Amino acid sequence: MKPTDTENPEYFHRVVDCQHACPAHTPVPEYIRLIAAGRYEDAYMINWESNVFPGILGRTCDRPCEPACRRGRIEDKPVAICRLKRVAADMKENVQARMPKIPKKKNGLKVALIGAGPASLTVARDLMPLGYEIDLYDATPKPGGYMRQQIPSFRLPERVIDEECGYILDMGVTSYFNHRVESMKALLDQAYDAVFVGTGAPSGRRLPLPNYDAVEGTGVQLGVEWLANVAFDHIDSAPEDVLVIGGGNTAMDCCRTALRLGAKNVKVMLRTPISAMLASPWEIEDTQAEGIPILENYNPAEYVVEDGKLTAMKFEIIEYDVAEDGTEVFIPTGKIETIDASLVLLAIGQNNAFPWIEKDLGIEFNQRGLAEVNPDTFQSTLPQVFFGGDAALGPKNIITAVAQGHQAAISIDQFLQNKSVEDRPAPHTNLMSQKMGIHDWSYSSAVSDEERQKVPHAPLAEALKSRKLEVELGFDDKLAFEEAQRCLNCDVQTVFTADKCIECDACVDICPVDCLTMTPNDEEAVLRQKLTVPAENLDEPLFVSEALQTERVMVKDEDVCLHCGLCAERCPTSAWDMQKYNYKTAKAGSSPRESVVNA
Amino acid sequence: MSYTVPSFRHPNLPRNELGYTSKDYEGAVSTLCAGCGHDSISAAIIDACFQMSIQPHRVAKLSGIGCSSKTPTYFLGNSHGFNSVHGRMPSVATGANMANRNLLYIGVSGDGDTASIGMGQFVHAVRRNINMVYICENNGVYGLTKGQDSATTDLGSKSKKGDPSPYEPIDLCALSLQLGATFVANSFSGDKDQLVPIIQAAIAHKGFAFINVISPCVTFNNVSSSTKAYDYMRQHMASTNTVDYVPTADEITTDYQEGTTERVTMHDGSYLNLHKLEAQHDIHSRRSALKLMKDYGAEDKVLTGVLFIDETTQELHEIMKTTKTPLRNLTEKELCPGADALEKLNNQFR
């Protein structure tokens, strides 16, 4: 193998599994250390810079970081990254003074944002400090988009949404609430310099089985519409028998909300087994903890209607299988079951819909009904129109909407500053030795043996009384500290200098997880097998040094390195050093470099 | 400074026949200087014992005084140990071995511990062919007492703060050969590929197995003027052979070229496959070994590898026809058969 080019900013970035997996590349270990140190405001601001909604995401994020966490590869459970983020938000004191200064003198450029969800709010956050004037439109009365309309208050209290949307609106955004944009053409005629579409994926999927027309909108409702009505207090009760169709997170929110609105028999009806559900494992866990049955292999067949009212639903029992090519197979068993229901909530997916964008404006759409959008720049085929969030590439989650908002903001800024939108600014990086004394590091290098801490919950009986009472109580400072100590500090990198190495083997011998090997060089596949413990996890890179004195190379399998620093402590020549790697994705306004690095 | 090593190990760590991983053969965290050759030797002992599926509780580690003699704390944490007095490890090993012949005895010493204060003890242990592995971690200095030249320091070799040594060195391999040692090897802490199988072979050997391991002292003697430095060894090391230790259970699948590979069958049925790098050498000849060492020495080369082996000898218990039962398993009556028995015994010699 060729020696690893650690100058490439992506190499060490890749080693920080959580940060790499986070769509917004939040510097996770850095803020976790700050939480352990009780520096909650600093931890909050680091988050805020990257993901804009630490308090919201600390409760609701899809957490792609956690399955990526290295800790999950050396023991069962990853660090509770998401819940630690919430600690920073919960325990911080006032951070208003640390928000960016907004120039009084504007730059004369005006941008319209359609939809006040996380994507648009991120664009506003990034462009306001640069002097842009921003008009924000939303069809509903308050900011937050689906975070407010869909995510139930028992998972995400309103005050958190108010606070974090507030930081952005307070920058001087001109907002137009209760204002649905009905025509893109009309908006473009208003002489905006750029337009950002962050309207989400607003329409729930229908399930038109026999008798659907008779009960659509009454006995059968779209989950997303029903949740929005609950959120805005248009609906405050549920009938006794409620069936929720679907196995995603929307289904979980629907059934738990119905339970809190007075339903007695709430059931989740799956077409698949539980193992094939799309909902996040923790959502399923919480649903089951509230005693809601999840029934497997029920294929919806027919709505049963009497006197114009829904009374039950018929299902065909099926056998579920996955074919060799990965497609799902549903084999009917012929058995039919009828289950009482006076309300059926459909949670089987969302669609994008842009009836308000005229088709002759130069904004091209694909077969999926989505605008043709460059997935790196988020620019549409009409150069001054950009998309982001669920409206751009289909429904995903908040953190993705935020990440796309950041990228779109960069593009809008480049575009309006007459720079190439394709020319992406490189990340800011630096490496700093953590050496304090011969064997002392400025990070806590010891590896905690603690298991993942459980988040305390409100007592079930209390929690079910109100749809507004938050179920999770969050970590207190003690639990937070213990959990923070589980973080392996993967951003503190093992940095190797080949010409200092005397090949004494000390590092190889001490490494508790056998990630180091000195061996004659070879091609990657061979090298991976030759290591002290073969490197079977192909997702994790090998570090290969320049040739050593004996012509061998130092190889490090990054897979399960504990970042314990022992290799560097035992190295007599400091050929290994522990250095903190700072990786900050570029924001709108940072100047582009010549070389483009793909994240 | 870390005084503990994290408890996590690689999830795919291989297991040996006993179901143990190498972690089960580790000891406490080393307190030696970072980069000390002795630590590599500890790691090699761990690896050898792991690979041979040795039951840790069937091992006794013995040592004298010195940085080298401290190392038994850093390997085989689940084994027995006796950290004795400076230079006195051979007596303790002899006594322990006499009392219980069923354990594996691994003695660790230094060049000071062996070639100076312990010389009188060492030579008798060799001569008696005690069934043990004796590893001398040879760095050419008294590391623990801050780097004074030892009796193995080569003529003219100069440590970090010293003068060139004015004396001829004691060559512990040559001495062992002359004293009748039945297994003699020379190796280098910086070459585990060679060292680990040598330790395995020494463990499999019945009788006194001596391994001299050049083990650089990074703090006092790893300088360009020293012949016991990493650089010097890398530039001057030559090998008689490479060894593969083949446990009985393993089927022999590799065909070695006739004439270049010699197979030595050990008393327990395991094999050593010796791949000759030096065609002249006869592994069963002391004279050949001594001559070759001299020849290489004359060319400023350090000859390593298994230098000599006699797999057919009798170890001390066999020579003395002692009981097969460990003393601790004998009753008082058996241990102390009384005045009549003594009388009978004495009469044999009258």
Ligand SMILES: Cc1cc2nc3c(=O)[nH]c(=O)nc-3n(C[C@H](O)[C@H](O)[C@H](O)COP(=O)(O)OP(=O)(O)OC[C@H]3O[C@@H](n4cnc5c(N)ncnc54)[C@H](O)[C@@H]3O)c2cc1C
């Ligand atoms: C029930 C449910 C639960 C969810 N739970 C989670 C979760 O726990 N964690 C997570 O990460 N994600 C969750 N999501 C997904 C997440 O809410 C979305 O991915 C995210 O909010 C998308 O952000 P966005 O900015 O693209 O658009 P949205 O948040 O959808 O905001 C779009 C906004 O645009 C407005 N709008 C639409 N059309 C117009 C128009 N023509 N004129 C003016 N305004 C308009 C809408 O009213 C809305 O306010 C959930 C989704 C649902 C349905």
Ligand SMILES: Cc1ncc(C[n+]2csc(CCOP(=O)(O)OP(=O)(O)O)c2C)c(N)n1
């Ligand atoms: C009876 C006695 N004399 C002297 C000493 C001091 N002493 C301790 S270690 C040592 C030399 C150790 O040298 P070596 O065996 O080469 O071990 P190294 O530290 O080099 O590994 C000496 C002289 C002692 N501990 N006991």
Ligand code: SF4
């Ligand atoms: S920091 Fe060094 S010693 Fe620790 S696990 Fe990683 S490579 Fe091994």
Ligand code: SF4
């Ligand atoms: S401890 Fe340092 S000098 Fe020794 S082998 Fe490792 S990197 Fe090289």
Ligand code: SF4
């Ligand atoms: S003084 Fe020398 S022999 Fe002793 S621990 Fe340090 S490096 Fe090793």
Ligand SMILES: [Mg+2]
């Ligand atoms: Mg010594």
